Amino acid sequence: xxxxxxxxxxxxxxxxxxxxxxxxxxxxxxxxxxxxxxxxxxxxxxxxxxxxxxxxxxxxxxxxxxxxxxxxxxxxxxxxxxxxxxxxxxxxxxxxxxxxxxxxxxxxxxxxxxxxxxxxxxxxxxxxxxxxxxxxxxxxxxxxxxxxxxxxxxxxxxxxxxxxxxxxxxxxxxxxxxxxxxxxxxxxxxxxxxxxxxxxxxxxxxxxxxxxxxxxxxxxxxxxxxxxxxxxxxxxxxxxxxxxxxxxxxxxxxxxxxxxxxxxxxxxxxxxxxxxxxxxxxxxxxxxxxxxxxxxxxxxx
Numbered sequence: 001x002x003x004x005x006x007x008x009x010x011x012x013x014x015x016x017x018x019x020x021x022x023x024x025x026x027x028x029x030x031x032x033x034x035x036x037x038x039x040x041x042x043x044x045x046x047x048x049x050x051x052x053x054x055x056x057x058x059x060x061x062x063x064x065x066x067x068x069x070x071x072x073x074x075x076x077x078x079x080x081x082x083x084x085x086x087x088x089x090x091x092x093x094x095x096x097x098x099x100x101x102x103x104x105x106x107x108x109x110x111x112x113x114x115x116x117x118x119x120x121x122x123x124x125x126x127x128x129x130x131x132x133x134x135x136x137x138x139x140x141x142x143x144x145x146x147x148x149x150x151x152x153x154x155x156x157x158x159x160x161x162x163x164x165x166x167x168x169x170x171x172x173x174x175x176x177x178x179x180x181x182x183x184x185x186x187x188x189x190x191x192x193x194x195x196x197x198x199x200x201x202x203x204x205x206x207x208x209x210x211x212x213x214x215x216x217x218x219x220x221x222x223x224x225x226x227x228x229x230x231x232x233x234x235x236x237x238x239x240x241x242x243x244x245x246x247x248x249x250x251x252x253x254x255x256x257x258x259x260x261x262x263x264x265x266x267x268x269x270x271x272x273x274x275x276x277x278x279x280x281x282x283x284x285x286x287x288x289x290x291x292x293x294x295x296x297x298x299x300x301x
Contacts, residue, residue, distance in 0.1 A: 006036065006038070007064070008063075009051050011068070014096060014098065019066060019067050022096050023094070027066070049078040052077075054078075065093050066096060068097015069280040073142070076279075081130070093300070101207070101210050107301075122300055124223065124298065125299075127227075128296040128297050130290070131144060133285040138278065141279070142206060143207065143210055144203070144279075144290065145278075146184055146202050146277075146287075147182070147201030148201040149216065150275045150282065151171075151180070152277075153168075154171075154275045154282040155170075155175055157282050186269065187266070188261065199234060200232040201232055205227065205229075207222050215250040217230050218249075218253065226292060228261075229261050230258070265291045268287040274286075
């Protein structure tokens with residue numbers, strides 16, 4: 001890379017304010033090792049997207065997400081799509097947020113591993129997933145889900161924001177009480193017909209984990225040019241309660257109502273917008289397609 005500077009985009013509100021307390025020390029550790037790290041703070045949701053876009057236009061090609069999965073998601077959407085066909089970009093992480101799911105594919109020791117990867121200059125190619133919807137497009141590197149998993153995150157974010165893992169647990173309990181199973185008609189790759197059966201959730205994963213430690217897609221790989229499509233059929237409350245712990249070790253896929261497949265492209269035929277959880281953020285979207293951009297990003301992990 002021509003420009004060796006790094007731009008750290010800091011979400012001080014991440015992790016219920018934990019990031020604001022720890023970010024300075026983490027950044028100084030990188031600078032003490034001789035790295036040129038410039039830092040900017042976000043001021044509002046969506047700000048990291050603008051800051052990443054501005055940083056790219058100023059010549060930065062190495063970025064650090066200081067926060068959680070949502071911070072990295074915003075940065076990705078500041079870099080893509082225009083970075084996809086231009087000079088390659090790299091993204092590192094200082095995981096000081098709540099979930100920090102993406103890095104669990106590479107290490108359980110998130111902050112230490114991520115810091116060492118930045119300091120050593122470690123790079124690995126990572127697929128980027130492009131989503132088109134009725135109002136435009138977005139990009140992600142972790143996962144997108146609809147149904148129960150999106151409902152849980154929506155409830156946790158909207159009602160229990162700032163409670164960390166406790167808020168997520170409360171979201172699970174609330175969503176269980178209001179359990180809804182509906183159809184999300186879609187077509188995978190070159191399939192002729194649309195699949196439209198009712199389900200508990202659908203997940204379209206580039207990496208294995210979500211919600212911190214929940215292994216929704218144990219077969220997912222971040223650089224295999226595929227999105228891992230996991231479906232769990234219309235399981236009931238009692239069945240979900242019995243099998244819920246299996247979501248944390250990936251054995252839920254052994255359930256007769258569960259299935260998975262690697263896909264290059266997903267096409268939706270929804271009857272309107274739905275709640276969507278994408279890399280820890282909750283949006284309401286009328287989904288059209290999901291496609292893989294193979295190896296479009298270098299991650300420091």
